[in-house]
Amino acid sequence: MNSNSDFLVLFLAPVREFLEDDSVSEILINGASQIYVERRGKLELTSAKFAGEAQLMAAAANIAKSVDRILDERHPDLDARLPDGSRVHATIPPISRCGTIISIRKFKKDILTLDKLESFSSIPHEGALLLNAIVKLRKNTIVSGGTSSGKTSVLNAMSGLIPEKDRILVLEDASELQLQQKHCVYFETRKPDKNGEGEFSIRDLVIASLRLRPDRLVIGEIRGKEALDLLQAMNTGHSGSMSTIHANSPIDALRRMETCALMSGVELPLSAVRMQVASAINCLVHTMRLPDGSRKVVDISEVLPLENGDYKTSKLMEWKTKSISPDGTVCGAFRLCNRPSFAGEAQIMGIELPQYS
Ligand SMILES: Nc1ncnc2c1ncn2[C@@H]1O[C@H](COP(=O)(O)OP(=O)(O)O)[C@@H](O)[C@H]1O
Ligand SMILES: [Mg+2]
Numbered sequence: 001m002n003s004n005s006d007f008l009v010l011f012l013a014p015v016r017e018f019l020e021d022d023s024v025s026e027i028l029i030n031g032a033s034q035i036y037v038e039r040r041g042k043l044e045l046t047s048a049k050f051a052g053e054a055q056l057m058a059a060a061a062n063i064a065k066s067v068d069r070i071l072d073e074r075h076p077d078l079d080a081r082l083p084d085g086s087r088v089h090a091t092i093p094p095i096s097r098c099g100t101i102i103s104i105r106k107f108k109k110d111i112l113t114l115d116k117l118e119s120f121s122s123i124p125h126e127g128a129l130l131l132n133a134i135v136k137l138r139k140n141t142i143v144s145g146g147t148s149s150g151k152t153s154v155l156n157a158m159s160g161l162i163p164e165k166d167r168i169l170v171l172e173d174a175s176e177l178q179l180q181q182k183h184c185v186y187f188e189t190r191k192p193d194k195n196g197e198g199e200f201s202i203r204d205l206v207i208a209s210l211r212l213r214p215d216r217l218v219i220g221e222i223r224g225k226e227a228l229d230l231l232q233a234m235n236t237g238h239s240g241s242m243s244t245i246h247a248n249s250p251i252d253a254l255r256r257m258e259t260c261a262l263m264s265g266v267e268l269p270l271s272a273v274r275m276q277v278a279s280a281i282n283c284l285v286h287t288m289r290l291p292d293g294s295r296k297v298v299d300i301s302e303v304l305p306l307e308n309g310d311y312k313t314s315k316l317m318e319w320k321t322k323s324i325s326p327d328g329t330v331c332g333a334f335r336l337c338n339r340p341s342f343a344g345e346a347q348i349m350g351i352e353l354p355q356y357s
Pocket of ligand 2: 151244
């Protein structure tokens with residue numbers, strides 16, 4: 001952490017060692033006397049404690065103050081970022097029933113590239129080749145998965161495959177992505193201030209960004225109404241855009257996009273929204289955190305045209321878990337499934353694809 005965060009570190013003293021320990025990825029404070037950390041994908045209960053609820057509440061209030069927000073009975077929930085880029089979420093009683101709850105997701109200093117994901121067996125070489133073709137052929141892609149399944153990391157790794165010649169606009173709620181290209185322009189949303197004014201949402205950013213001549217839009221996460229604007233952008237020539245969404249399966253990701261688009265308030269029949277989703281999104285990449293704490297790309301699928309009004313996908317690659325040993329180790333294998341419909345396109349462009357039998 002840097003010097004202007006000294007006062008926060010002071011208030012967060014009981015968890016300071018974890019803030020400074022690079023092997024810790026998350027710190028979960030459940031009231032003053034129960035603190036868990038995550039290391040290598042696994043949660044550990046620590047012996048660290050805050051002196052009491054008042055001290056913990058003071059830490060939360062100071063985090064809120066550092067970002068000019070209020071955390072009190074009327075505003076019991078806070079999303080913020082520490083000066084080092086770590087993301088913090090705080091919730092206080094009576095919303096939380098066991099004292100002040102703070103979760104800190106540490107800012108990752110080293111970027112997970114596709115090569116690194118391959119070396120961790122998070123994706124096989126064939127999967128990496130598929131992702132490369134998907135990005136190079138400008139397929140619009142959504143990375144889906146549960147909380148902390150590795151969506152943002154995969155999005156970041158995929159963004160590394162975007163050619164240098166493209167102008168990339170990065171839109172995020174809280175800045176996490178670190179692209180390697182030179183021609184990248186970063187935007188971040190702004191929360192409403194104490195008076196509830198001045199909000200600039202992801203949706204506002206999507207609309208604004210379209211006037212800034214993007215070759216590619218990279219959006220941190222789709223959570224709401226902005227889905228419709230993104231779908232329209234993807235359908236009107238902004239191909240090769242990518243984002244993430246919280247979902248339990250690839251098909252669920254399409255349904256979530258649909259639900260989010262319907263939240264926009266624009267009167268559109270469901271069938272029209274479905275058609276937009278199915279034509280805007282070309283590929284789905286699904287991530288999962290397995291019981292042994294490892295994260296994997298468990299599915300890469302293509303989106304096909306609607307069939308009888310419902311979504312249809314074609315699986316290109318999948319991970320199949322075969323067994324889970326008593327110590328939690330997961331045994332399984334990746335396997336290639338259907339040949340991509342863009343195989344011909346890839347061949348013309350000289351892009352290598354895995355060998356499909
Ligand atoms: N393949 C991976 N192997 C090891 N750690 C990973 C992997 N992918 C992500 N992580 C770590 O897991 C945590 C959550 O990852 P993140 O990409 O932010 O998940 P999500 O966006 O799904 O919430 C981060 O600390 C990240 O560094
Ligand atoms: Mg994320």
